[in-house]
Every structure is written in structure tokens, then in C-alpha cells.
Amino acid sequence: MILRAKVIEAAEEHIRAGRYREAAAEYARLLDGGANDVSVNALIGDLQLKMGRRDEALKIFRTNMAVLDERGAFAQALAVAKKIHKLDPSDGEIRERMGDLYGRLGFAAEARTEYAEAARLFQERKDVHGRISVYGKLARLDRTDFETRLKLARLLAHERHIEQAVAEFNSIADVQAARGDDAGAERTLREALAANPADVRTVAGLVRLFRRRGRPDLAAALLGEVPAGESRPEIALLLGDLHAGRGDLARARECFARILARDPDHDEARIRLGRLEVSAGRPDLAFSALEPLVTQAIHKSRDDRAIGLLGLILMNGPLHLPSLEKLAHVYRLANRAKELETADRLLLREYRAQGLDVDRERVLAEIATLAPLDRSIAEEKKDLGGDLPRPEGEPEAPPRGPALGPADRELIQTNLAKADQHVEQGYFRNARRILENLRTLYPGEPRIESRLEIVRSREKATDEVNIPAMIQHILSLESESLDETREDAPPSAPPSAPSPAPPPPMPRTVSLEEIFGGADLTATAPAPGVLRPGHYPDLSDKIREERAAMDQAFASQVRAKSGAAEKDLAEIVSLFLRRVELRIAHESRDVRYNLGLAFMEQGLLDEAVAELKIAIEDPGLALDGMALISQCFRRKREFAEAVAWVEKALRLAPQGSGPELALTYDLAQLREDLNQGAVALELYRKVETRSPRYRDTALRIKVLESFAG
Numbered sequence: 001m002i003l004r005a006k007v008i009e010a011a012e013e014h015i016r017a018g019r020y021r022e023a024a025a026e027y028a029r030l031l032d033g034g035a036n037d038v039s040v041n042a043l044i045g046d047l048q049l050k051m052g053r054r055d056e057a058l059k060i061f062r063t064n065m066a067v068l069d070e071r072g073a074f075a076q077a078l079a080v081a082k083k084i085h086k087l088d089p090s091d092g093e094i095r096e097r098m099g100d101l102y103g104r105l106g107f108a109a110e111a112r113t114e115y116a117e118a119a120r121l122f123q124e125r126k127d128v129h130g131r132i133s134v135y136g137k138l139a140r141l142d143r144t145d146f147e148t149r150l151k152l153a154r155l156l157a158h159e160r161h162i163e164q165a166v167a168e169f170n171s172i173a174d175v176q177a178a179r180g181d182d183a184g185a186e187r188t189l190r191e192a193l194a195a196n197p198a199d200v201r202t203v204a205g206l207v208r209l210f211r212r213r214g215r216p217d218l219a220a221a222l223l224g225e226v227p228a229g230e231s232r233p234e235i236a237l238l239l240g241d242l243h244a245g246r247g248d249l250a251r252a253r254e255c256f257a258r259i260l261a262r263d264p265d266h267d268e269a270r271i272r273l274g275r276l277e278v279s280a281g282r283p284d285l286a287f288s289a290l291e292p293l294v295t296q297a298i299h300k301s302r303d304d305r306a307i308g309l310l311g312l313i314l315m316n317g318p319l320h321l322p323s324l325e326k327l328a329h330v331y332r333l334a335n336r337a338k339e340l341e342t343a344d345r346l347l348l349r350e351y352r353a354q355g356l357d358v359d360r361e362r363v364l365a366e367i368a369t370l371a372p373l374d375r376s377i378a379e380e381k382k383d384l385g386g387d388l389p390r391p392e393g394e395p396e397a398p399p400r401g402p403a404l405g406p407a408d409r410e411l412i413q414t415n416l417a418k419a420d421q422h423v424e425q426g427y428f429r430n431a432r433r434i435l436e437n438l439r440t441l442y443p444g445e446p447r448i449e450s451r452l453e454i455v456r457s458r459e460k461a462t463d464e465v466n467i468p469a470m471i472q473h474i475l476s477l478e479s480e481s482l483d484e485t486r487e488d489a490p491p492s493a494p495p496s497a498p499s500p501a502p503p504p505p506m507p508r509t510v511s512l513e514e515i516f517g518g519a520d521l522t523a524t525a526p527a528p529g530v531l532r533p534g535h536y537p538d539l540s541d542k543i544r545e546e547r548a549a550m551d552q553a554f555a556s557q558v559r560a561k562s563g564a565a566e567k568d569l570a571e572i573v574s575l576f577l578r579r580v581e582l583r584i585a586h587e588s589r590d591v592r593y594n595l596g597l598a599f600m601e602q603g604l605l606d607e608a609v610a611e612l613k614i615a616i617e618d619p620g621l622a623l624d625g626m627a628l629i630s631q632c633f634r635r636k637r638e639f640a641e642a643v644a645w646v647e648k649a650l651r652l653a654p655q656g657s658g659p660e661l662a663l664t665y666d667l668a669q670l671r672e673d674l675n676q677g678a679v680a681l682e683l684y685r686k687v688e689t690r691s692p693r694y695r696d697t698a699l700r701i702k703v704l705e706s707f708a709g
Contacts, residue, residue, distance in 0.1 A: 004030060011043075020047045038064050042080075049087075058087060065097070074104045092121035092130055099137065112141055131155060139168075143675040146172055150188070157195040166192045166199050173205055178639040178674050182209055200234040207238050216246050233259045233266055240272060249280050267293060271309070275607070278313055283320035286313050294326060299454065301416055301447070303334045308602045315595050315611075321350055333446045341370040357384065412442060416451060428459035589618035593625060605632045623652045623659060630666065639673045646670060661690055665697065677704050 011026035024047040030040050045060035061084050068077035078101040085094050099114035115138045122130035135152035138145060149172050156165035169192030176185040186209055192202040203222065210219035223239045240255030253276055259269035270289055277286035290309050297306035307330060313323040324346055331340035344367045351360035364381045371377060415438050422431035435452045442448060596611035609632050616625035626649035633642035646667050653660035668683035681704040688697045 015047075020051045023047055024051075038067055054087065058084060061087075069101065074101050077101055078105070090121060092118045092125065092127065092134075095121060096130070096134055096137075099134075103137075103141070108141055112138065115141075128155060128159060132159070143175065146176070146184070150191075153191070157191075162196050166196050166202060169195070170201050170205060174637060175675055177205075177209060178637075180640060182213060185209055198232075200232075200238075203235065204238055207242060211242070211245060216242060233263065233269065237268060237272065240269075240276075244272075244276055244279075249276060252276055264292075271312075271604070274309075274312060278316045281317055283313050283317060283323065287320060287322050287326075291326070294330075298330060298333060299451070300420060301413060303330055303336075305602070306330045308598050311595060311598060312607070315591065319346070319350065321347075324350070333450055335446060337370050341367060344370070360384065408442065412438065412445065412447065416447060419451060419455065423455060423458065428455055431455045432459060589615045589621055593618075593621050596625070596628065600628065600632060605636050608632050623649055626652070627659075627663060627666070630670075634670060634673070639670055643667065643670050643674070656690075661687060661694065665695060668700070672700075672704075680704060 007026050007029050011023045014020070014023035014026060024044050027040055027044050027047070031037050041060050041064050045057045045064070048054075048057035048060065061080055065077050065080040065084065068074075068080060078098060081094055081098045081101060085091065085098065088094065095114050095118035099111045099118060102108075102111035102114060115134050119131055119134045119138070122128075122134060132152065132155050135148055135155065139149045139152055143149075149168060153165045153168040153172070156162075156168060169188050173185040173188040173192070176182075176188060186206070189202055189206045189209070192199065193206070196202065206222055207219040210216065210222070219242050220239070223235055223242065236255045236259050240252045240259075243249070243252035243255060253273065256269045256273040256276065259266050260273065263269075270293055274286045274290040277283070277289060290312065294306045294309050297303070297309065307327065310323050310327045310330070313320050314327065324343060328340060328343040328347060331343055344363050347363050348360060348367065351357075351363060361381070361384055364377060364384065367374070367377050368381055415434055419431040419434045422428070422434070432452065432455045435448055435455060439445065439448045439452065592611045593615035596608045596615060599605070599608035599611060609629055612625045612629050612632075616622040616629075626645050630642045630645035630649065633639070633645060646663055650660065650663045650667065653663055664683055665687050668680045668687065671677075671680035671683060681701065684697050684701045684704065687694050688701060692698065
């Protein structure tokens with residue numbers, strides 16, 4: 001402290017004598033890399049100015065400004081920036097930095113002024129990159145400042161940042177279209193198209209715009225001008241949708257079929273083709289188009305997706321028997337008895353009407369198992385001939401195991417996913433052994449049997465049977481090693497003898513050794529001439545821990561892949577099936593409402609809107625249906641339509657009710673999406689008045705108020 005005081009006293013004496021260099025040297029002795037360096041450097045910078053060393057002083061002041069900014073002392077950093085600007089008014093970077101600091105302090109108007117001045121200075125210096133930086137910041141401050149945003153997009157295109165430029169053009173056009181400025185949106189999209197004539201998002205935006213204005217001819221002409229459009233599936237999809245909207249189903253079908261000819265696994269084209277055939281009243285062709293997706297979903301245990309796809313056919317037009325049979329098959333594999341019984345009763349009605357006695361007998365037998373107390377089923381089965389002989393070639397029904405608990409279902413699902421993973425990698429042997437071990441634990445489980453049949457057929461098609469003799473020898477040694485390990489292990493209770501009656505569920509935890517005991521994942525046998533395992537340190541506990549950790553991680557991944565939306569979809573679709581007794585009621589508004597929900601979960605937003613528009617004809621469903629339609633349009637980024645529907649719903653909501661509060665909040669979010677900050681702020685305040693802690697209302701108000709300020 002005494003030394004610091006002496007240094008300051010000596011520096012001040014030099015200043016009084018006009019010896020600025022010596023004074024600066026004295027102050028430099030106080031620099032220690034700590035917090036006081038900013039104030040000391042400020043003194044040194046002032047001395048450099050007195051000595052006429054303007055550039056040295058500016059360098060010191062810029063360093064101080066950066067340090068203060070990093071510390072969060074924005075007001076002090078702004079004061080230093082103003083000092084630098086006074087010394088060098090032509091410095092665009094400093095004006096930009098002042099804009100940044102004003103923004104961090106919450107002064108949006110002042111920040112906008114500084115950015116505009118910085119842009120002017122950069123333009124005078126022909127500094128394109130500086131202008132791009134400043135225009136980007138101005139655009140973030142006000143998304144409705146189309147003039148600045150267009151300047152930014154054009155500069156990006158000029159500098160060959162095509163992807164960024166096109167994205168900015170499209171973002172501007174989205175807001176213009178949402179505000180009803182179709183002419184402005186078209187001009188903006190035309191500029192985007194000039195920057196990249198093959199950009200799918202731009203083409204799709206123009207097509208939607210032309211269709212909304214009732215000019216499908218312009219949309220068709222545009223799609224015909226896209227470079228290599230015929231070979232691009234995205235353009236072919238747009239063209240197919242356009243033809244379908246105009247009622248030209250033949251040309252739409254041709255577009256989707258062309259995509260599938262090049263890529264049979266193109267899901268969107270296959271779903272569109274299926275929908276097209278459904279709308280044309282050709283359920284057989286729709287089923288042919290969608291059936292591969294349904295089968296794929298079944299193999300991946302995505303029962304909800306399979307049910308949703310079949311719902312496209314079953315809920316439009318007369319009941320389609322093959323689709324209903326496939327739906328029953330899905331429920332059978334998923335072990336969902338209640339839904340299976342509903343589907344079977346529908347099938348029974350159809351088989352009875354069409355005189356299909358063999359199919360009728362089969363489904364009667366299954367319903368009798370599912371509903372043993374239903375006397376009408378027993379009597380009908382008896383009238384049909386009792387226990388008729390099984391048709392030749394029809395396999396016996398697998399024995400049904402005990403009822404599965406949640407832990408059993410999770411274990412089955414996890415190991416089915418593991419088997420699928422091995423199949424995808426070509427390891428059919430490993431997949432088969434996992435499934436065989438799983439079947440030992442859960443005999444008669446339909447999903448396991450179905451998956452085993454698929455794996456065996458795939459395995460048979462490969463050359464795995466031609467395994468070299470050396471591999472066979474190693475496997476035999478592995479078997480010997482396992483036998484010896486069992487002999488050395490402590491005695492355990494022998495497995496119970498197989499019994500025709502299903503065993504009761506056992507409270508047990510299945511170890512990985514039970515599941516993977518025979519799989520080719522680890523080599524447990526020593527090579528010839530190598531010491532036996534007993535001669536090595538016993539690492540079995542460690543291995544079990546590692547395997548358990550891997551198994552837990554794998555199960556978490558499997559669960560993560562099944563989102564809440566997918567889990568709910570099957571329940572939604574099964575709900576609308578349960579609401580009908582013996583026939584799918586196509587005019588039921590409840591059914592249409594539930595189907596709309598199902599389509600929303602699948603991402604089929606146009607179909608969801610179509611179903612919900614029918615559902616809201618029921619006054620009891622109107623409020624909820626309109627709110628859901630608004631959500632669909634918001635997910636499609638058609639914000640103006642979303643606003644219109646949520647406002648319709650608000651007119652139906654009782655004053656002061658919970659639905660009115662939720663809809664007001666939704667409307668505020670939509671106004672934000674449209675960059676109508678003032679209107680959104682007023683709506684959020686209205687929500688806060690009624691419920692101060694409703695969702696994130698307080699945070700949204702704070703954010704919008706800072707921008708308004």
C-alpha cells in the first residue's frame with residue numbers, strides 16, 4: 001500500500017511538471033493483471049493523448065472496453081465506447097459495439113440507431129461483411145423490418161452465401177404471407193428462387209401461394225421449370241399434391257408411383273398414394289400401397305403407427321375386410337385382448353354376411369377364448385358345427401402364456417429391439433438365439449413367434465449353414481467350457497419339466513446370461529493349448545456389472561425412441577374402434593374427432609384438419625376441435641389461419657373459464673409468431689391478470705417489454 005501511494009505521488013509530480021512519459025511509466029508499475037488495471041490503463045490512455053499518441057490511446061481504450069464488457073459492466077463499457085467514438089467518429093465497428101451494449105442494457109431504440117449509423121459507415125467504406133453483421137443484428141431486433149432484412153438477404157446472395165440468403169428470403173415471405181401480403185411474399189420468394197432455382201422450400205412456398213390465390217396453372221408451370229424436377233422426389237411430391245388438389249387423380253398417382261419406382265422405401269410418397277386411392281374409393285389399391293409400411297411398423301414393434309396407417313383406410317368409405325384383418329393381426333401380435341375382441345366381432349359380422357364359414361369358425365374360436373362368458377358366441381360356434389376339423393395347412397394356435405406384467409412387457413420389448421438390431425446388421429444367428437431364449441421364458445407369445453419366423457426365413461436365405469470346420473470346432477469347445485463351468489458352479493434347482501398348462505408368472509429378474517447364453521456375442525471357450533479359465537483371475541462379477549450397465553443403457557435408448565405421441569396413438573385409434581359395436585360408424589363425430597387426434601400425432605396435419613372440421617359440427621366438440629385445428633395450422637406455419645380458428649374458439653369459450661384462459665395464451669403466442677409484439681403483450685397481460693403464474697406468461701411479458709422499451 002505504501003509503495004502504491006509513492007508511485008501515484010511520483011506520477012502526479014511528473015504530470016505537474018509536464019513529464020507525461022515519465023508519469024505513464026510510473027503508472028505502468030501499478031499494472032498487476034488484476035481488477036485495478038482498467039482504471040490505471042484509463043490514466044495511461046489519457047496521458048498518451050496528451051503526448052499526441054492518439055493510436056496508442058485508442059488501443060488502450062479498446063482493451064478497457066473489451067474487459068468491462070466481458071465482466072458484464074455494460075454501462076462502463078458503453079462510456080468507454082463513447083469516448084472512443086468521440087476520438088474516431090468514422091469507426092463503424094465502435095458504432096456497432098455501442099449498439100451491442102445498448103441492447104444488453106435494454107435500450108432497443110438506441111441500439112437500432114447505432115446499428116443504422118454503423119451500416120452507413122460500413123457502406124461508405126464498402127465493407128460488405130460489416131454491413132451483413134449489422135443488418136443481421138437489426139433484423140433480430142425487429143423481424144418486421146422487411147427493408148433491412150431484404151438488404152441482408154441480397155448481400156448474402158451477392159457474397160455467395162446462398163443457403164443463408166435463401167433461408168432469410170423464405171423467413172421474410174412466411175411473415176408476409178401470414179399478414180396477407182401475398183404480392184410481397186411472391187416478390188420475396190421470386191428473389192429466393194433467383195438465388196437458388198432448385199431450392200425445395202422456396203418452390204413449395206410459391207406453390208402454396210399460387211394455390212391459395214386459385215392459380216394452380218402458375219404452380220404447375222413453376223414446378224415444370226425446376227431444374228431436374230422430374231427426378232427429385234420433393235418436387236414430384238409437390239406436383240402430385242397439386243394434381244390431387246385439382247382433382248386430376250391419374251396424374252397425381254403417376255407422380256407418386258414414379259417416386260416409388262425409384263425408391264420403394266419413400267414413406268411420404270407411399271402414404272400420399274394410399275390416401276389418394278382411399279379418396280378415389282379404391283381401398284384394395286390403398287391397402288396395397290400402405291401394407292408394406294404397416295408390415296414394417298409391425299416388425300419394429302411400432303403398433304401405434306401400424307394402427308394409424310390402417311385407420312386411413314378403415315375410416316373412409318365402406319369397411320375394408322383385408323385392412324380389418326390386418327388390424328386384428330396387429331392387436332393379436334401386441335397381445336391387446338380388448339382391442340382384438342372388438343376387431344374380431346367386426347370381422348365376425350362381415351364373415352357372417354359374406355358366408356365365409358371357415359373364416360367365421362376361426363374368428364369365433366378366438367372370440368370364445370377372449371370372451372368365454374359370452375353365451376351367444378358359444379351358441380353360434382355350436383350351430384356352426386362345434387369343433388370342426390382344422391383346415392389343411394392351417395397351423396395350430398400357439399399356446400397362450402400367463403398374463404404379462406409391465407416388467408415382462410418391457411423385457412420382451414427390449415429384447416425384440418435387440419433382435420431387430422442384429423437382423424439389421426446381418427447377425428441372424430444372434431437374433432434367433434435371443435428370440436429362442438425369450439420364447440423359453442414366455443412360451444406362446446405371438447410377437448416372439450412372429451419375429452422368429454421372420455428371422456428363420458432370413459437366416460435360411462443366407463449361407464450361414466456353410467460354416468468352416470474351424471468355427472464348428474470352436475463352438476464345440478465353447479459348449480464344453482460352458483458344461484464345465486456349470487459343473488463347477490454351486491448346485492441350483494433343476495428347471496421344471498415342461499407342462500401343457502401355462503406356468504404361473506414368477507417374480508424374477510432375468511439375467512443377461514439367460515438371454516444371451518447361446519449368442520455369438522462373446523467367446524467363452526479357450527483356444528486349444530491355452531490354460532483353462534480357472535487359471536485366470538475371476539472377472540465374472542465385473543463382466544456381469546458391465547453387461548448390466550450396457551443392458552440398462554440399451555433399454556433406455558429403446559424407451560427414448562418410443563415418444564409419448566407414438567404411445568398414445570394406438571390408444572386413440574383403439575378408442576374410436578371400441579366406440580362402434582358391430583360396424584364402423586362413418587358419420588359419428590366422436591370417431592372423426594379421435595381420428596383427427598390420431599392423424600395429428602402421426603404428423604398428417606391436412607388429414608387431421610379435414611376430420612376435425614367434420615367433428616366440430618357437433619356443438620359438444622366444437623370448442624376443442626377448433627383449438628386443435630388452430631394447432632394444426634400453427635404447426636404448418638400458416639399463422640393467419642391458426643389465428644382465425646383460435647378466435648372462433650374464443651367466441652365459444654365461456655367468459656372466465658379455463659378454456660378461455662388457455663385460448664387467450666395460444667392467441668398471444670400466435671401474435672408473437674406473426675411479429676405483432678404489441679398485440680401479444682396485451683394478450684399476455686390479460687392472461688397474467690387472471691392467473692399470474694400461468695405457464696411462462698411472466699417471462700414472455702418481460703421479454704416483450706424489453707423489446708418495446
